[in-house]
Amino acid sequence: MSNFDLVVGLSQSEVSRLLAGYHASAPVDDNPFKGREEVDVLDQLGVIEWEVPVAPNVVLDTPECSVWKAAQGEDGLTNLEAHRPRPKLPMLQLVFPLLDLKWGLKDAELEQGTSRNVLAHVTLDFREATIAMAVVALTIDQSEFEEFDKQLFNLLVLPMIFAQARKMLSVIHLPELKLGDDLLFKPLQLSLVERCLLGATTLTDNPHPLDITDLTLPEEAVFLIVNNACINRALVTAVESLGDLEASDSGKIGILANWTSYARGTPSFTLGTLSPLTFSGTADLLLDVEVTLSEQFLEILNPSKCAMMMWGGWGRRRVG
Numbered sequence: 001m002s003n004f005d006l007v008v009g010l011s012q013s014e015v016s017r018l019l020a021g022y023h024a025s026a027p028v029d030d031n032p033f034k035g036r037e038e039v040d041v042l043d044q045l046g047v048i049e050w051e052v053p054v055a056p057n058v059v060l061d062t063p064e065c066s067v068w069k070a071a072q073g074e075d076g077l078t079n080l081e082a083h084r085p086r087p088k089l090p091m092l093q094l095v096f097p098l099l100d101l102k103w104g105l106k107d108a109e110l111e112q113g114t115s116r117n118v119l120a121h122v123t124l125d126f127r128e129a130t131i132a133m134a135v136v137a138l139t140i141d142q143s144e145f146e147e148f149d150k151q152l153f154n155l156l157v158l159p160m161i162f163a164q165a166r167k168m169l170s171v172i173h174l175p176e177l178k179l180g181d182d183l184l185f186k187p188l189q190l191s192l193v194e195r196c197l198l199g200a201t202t203l204t205d206n207p208h209p210l211d212i213t214d215l216t217l218p219e220e221a222v223f224l225i226v227n228n229a230c231i232n233r234a235l236v237t238a239v240e241s242l243g244d245l246e247a248s249d250s251g252k253i254g255i256l257a258n259w260t261s262y263a264r265g266t267p268s269f270t271l272g273t274l275s276p277l278t279f280s281g282t283a284d285l286l287l288d289v290e291v292t293l294s295e296q297f298l299e300i301l302n303p304s305k306c307a308m309m310m311w312g313g314w315g316r317r318r319v320g
Helices: 012-024 065-070 147-169 228-240 295-301 303-311
Strands: 006-011 034-041 044-051 057-059 091-105 111-125 132-139 189-193 196-201 222-226 245-253 257-274 279-293
Touching: 006 012, 012 057, 034 147, 044 147, 065 132, 091 147, 111 147, 132 147
Parallel strands: none
Antiparallel strands: 006 196, 006 222, 034 044, 044 091, 057 091, 091 111, 111 132, 189 196, 245 257, 257 279
């Protein structure tokens, strides 16, 4: 049975939207989607220019074994050649639909081309209550390269893609939660579930271990799930902040009695039902109620007048 007080989540589409926003507004002086670098290579000065004209998207899933084996590490070797097993950590794939490239030695004619559907394979480490991401391999088509071009490409282009992909990933994070100082939670436990990044936790005084195995995820791109216990805690805190309350009222119960009431104390509140804009529940207060029988009703109870009142409506017959 699930046990949690709060779950926050980002869907795969929302993670891609974060990247698209970064792509549209990347800083000019440090733009991972477009740039030019000069680096030392083969005892000469190499040049690389790149542009990502279309925002990359994200697949929150582990690559197939065949894709992983053919992917290249930063050393230029395929994972099959380097005997690198597929990571056991959760993974995502950063997908570049288009990657325009120019590369070569300075003062020489640069090679150029457009790579399609380049994949950066990324591991996700959730152990420290944060998302630690590492780019561990790339899938990029080199089937049409000559051997020298391939070597130069691997020395110049591969390290650049690894480095720029790391910068792009910096925008991926769960929403920051500011729920006030009165709700104390244990550190978030992060996970990847059904192509959603999730952070789940319990209140510090919840004695049971966190469990989200039976949780049904919403269809929204960004979501926050809070259970009733957590909402009740927040409502109690909010109501208590109002301080002691006093209220009085009075009225009549037909002809039977007069009543007065006086409520005092610090109320508590328990959630009953919840909808997007309203909630209902029950509030507890110390309540004193005084009921005083009315004079008219006391006359009814007077034995000397009982028969008269009882029979008065039946022909005004007097008894005794």
